[in-house]
Amino acid sequence: MPTHHNISIAVIRRLPRYYRFLGELMNVGLQRISSASLSEEMGLTASQIRQDLNCFGGFGQQGYGYNIKELHDQIGVILGLDQPTKAIIIGAGNLGRAVINHMDFGNRGFVLEGIFDQDKKLINQEIKGIKVLDTSEIQSFCNVHKPTVAVLCIPKTATEKISNLLIECGVRGFWNFSHYDINSDVEGVVVENVHMSDSLMTLSYRIKEANLDK
Amino acid sequence: MPTHHNISIAVIRRLPRYYRFLGELMNVGLQRISSASLSEEMGLTASQIRQDLNCFGGFGQQGYGYNIKELHDQIGVILGLDQPTKAIIIGAGNLGRAVINHMDFGNRGFVLEGIFDQDKKLINQEIKGIKVLDTSEIQSFCNVHKPTVAVLCIPKTATEKISNLLIECGVRGFWNFSHYDINSDVEGVVVENVHMSDSLMTLSYRIKEANLDK
Numbered sequence: 402m403p404t405h406h407n408i409s410i411a412v413i414r415r416l417p418r419y420y421r422f423l424g425e426l427m428n429v430g431l432q433r434i435s436s437a438s439l440s441e442e443m444g445l446t447a448s449q450i451r452q453d454l455n456c457f458g459g460f461g462q463q464g465y466g467y468n469i470k471e472l473h474d475q476i477g478v479i480l481g482l483d484q485p486t487k488a489i490i491i492g493a494g495n496l497g498r499a500v501i502n503h504m505d506f507g508n509r510g511f512v513l514e515g516i517f518d519q520d521k522k523l524i525n526q527e528i529k530g531i532k533v534l535d536t537s538e539i540q541s542f543c544n545v546h547k548p549t550v551a552v553l554c555i556p557k558t559a560t561e562k563i564s565n566l567l568i569e570c571g572v573r574g575f576w577n578f579s580h581y582d583i584n585s586d587v588e589g590v591v592v593e594n595v596h597m598s599d600s601l602m603t604l605s606y607r608i609k610e611a612n613l614d615k
Numbered sequence: 616m617p618t619h620h621n622i623s624i625a626v627i628r629r630l631p632r633y634y635r636f637l638g639e640l641m642n643v644g645l646q647r648i649s650s651a652s653l654s655e656e657m658g659l660t661a662s663q664i665r666q667d668l669n670c671f672g673g674f675g676q677q678g679y680g681y682n683i684k685e686l687h688d689q690i691g692v693i694l695g696l697d698q699p700t701k702a703i704i705i706g707a708g709n710l711g712r713a714v715i716n717h718m719d720f721g722n723r724g725f726v727l728e729g730i731f732d733q734d735k736k737l738i739n740q741e742i743k744g745i746k747v748l749d750t751s752e753i754q755s756f757c758n759v760h761k762p763t764v765a766v767l768c769i770p771k772t773a774t775e776k777i778s779n780l781l782i783e784c785g786v787r788g789f790w791n792f793s794h795y796d797i798n799s800d801v802e803g804v805v806v807e808n809v810h811m812s813d814s815l816m817t818l819s820y821r822i823k824e825a826n827l828d829k
Contacts, residue, residue, distance in 0.1 A: 611805060
C-alpha cells in the first residue's frame with residue numbers, strides 16, 4: 402500500500418464514510434457520481450469533497466464525476482482494507498459477543514484469530530467458529546500467532562493491566578471499548594477509542610433543540 | 616433549556632468530547648484550565664476551542680482560563696443532559712444487552728423505560744430491573760408511557776417496519792445501531808446512526824500507515 406503522510410486525521414476519519422456511501426451507491430447499481438451529488442448525499446460541500454479526495458491524488462475527471470466502484474476500491478486500498486491485520490478480542494461478554502457477531506472484520510481490514518475471557522463459563526464456547534480461550538493463555542497465543550491488534554471489550558478496571566501485557570506481547574493497535582484511556586504515548590502503538598456515549602449526547606441535544614420532547 | 620440555533624453540527628458533535636474531557640479533569644481534582652492546556656489535552660487548536668465555546672456565549676475569562684466544573688455543567692445543560700428524555704430499546708440480544716449494561720443513560724440525558732424483543736426466551740427476563748416485553752406490546756406501551764426516543768438494536772431487515780411503527784406511535788428520535796438508514800426526511804424526526812465500523816476502518820488505516828503490521 403502506498404503510504405500517505407501528512408494527511409490530517411480529520412480527512413482520514415471521513416474516508417470510512419465515503420467508503421460506506423460509495424458502497425451503498427454501488428449496491429443500488431450506480432456507476433458514476435458528480436462531486437455535487439456526492440456532497441448532497443453526504444452532507445459535505447462539493448469543494449470539501451474535492452479537497453479530501455485530492456489529498457490522495459484525485460480520482461475525479463472534470464465534467465464526468467467519479468467512477469463509483471473505482472473510487473470505492475481505491476479508498477479501500479488507502480484504508481488498508483485489502484490487507485488483513487491479525488486481531489484478537491479480549492472479553493466475550495455481551496459487548497464482546499455483539500462486536501464479534503455484528504462487525505464484518507473481514508471487510509474492514511482485519512482477520513479475527515482469537516477470543517479471550519476469564520469467565521470459566523465462557524471458556525471453550527465457540528463464537529463464529531472461534532473457541533474462547535482463558536486470558537491466562539494470551540501470552541502463549543501471541544507468541545505463536547503474533548496478532549497486531551486487540552479489541553478490548555473488558556471493564557475499565559481491567560484495561561491497564563491487560564493493555565500493558567498485550568503491548569509486551571507485541572500488540573501494536575487497540576480498538577478500545579473500555580472507558581479507560583490507554584496510554585497512547587507508547588512509541589508505535591495506536592489506539593482507537595470507541596465512545597458511543599458521544600453520539601447519545603448528540604441525540605439528547607438534537608431532541609431538545611428541536612423541541613421534540615413532550 | 617435555552618435553544619441555540621444555527622450552530623453547526625460539527626460544533627455540536629465536539630461538545631460531548633468537551634464534556635467527557637472536563638469530567639475527567641474534575642475527577643482528578645482540577646479546577647481551572649487554560650484554553651491552551653485544554654487544546655493540548657483534546658488535540659484541537661486553542662483558537663478552535665475558543666470559537667466553539669463562543670458559539671454558546673463564551674465561558675472563559677481572559678487570563679484566568681475556564682472554570683472546569685462550571686464549563687462542564689453548562690455544556691451538560693446545553694446538551695440537555697439535565698432533562699431526561701424517555702427512551703425504549705428494541706432488541707435485547709447481545710447488542711441490546713451490551714448497550715443497556717454499558718451505557719449510562721441517566722447521565723446522558725435519557726431515562727430507559729422499556730425493553731422489547733420478539734424472542735420468547737428473552738420475554739419476561741429482567742435487565743437492569745426492566746422486564747423485557749414482546750414487540751407486539753410496543754403500541755400499547757407507547758400509548759401509556761409516550762417515549763420520545765427508541766434505541767434500535769435489531770437486524771437491518773427489521774428496521775424499516777419497526778421504525779415506521781414507532782414513528783406512528785409518537786417516537787421522534789432514534790439511536791440506530793442497525794445498519795439500515797432510517798428515512799430521516801420525516802418532519803420532526805431525528806436519527807443518530809452509530810457506525811462502529813468507521814472507527815475500525817480508521818484503525819486499519821493507522822496500523823498500516825505506521826507500518827505496525829508485521
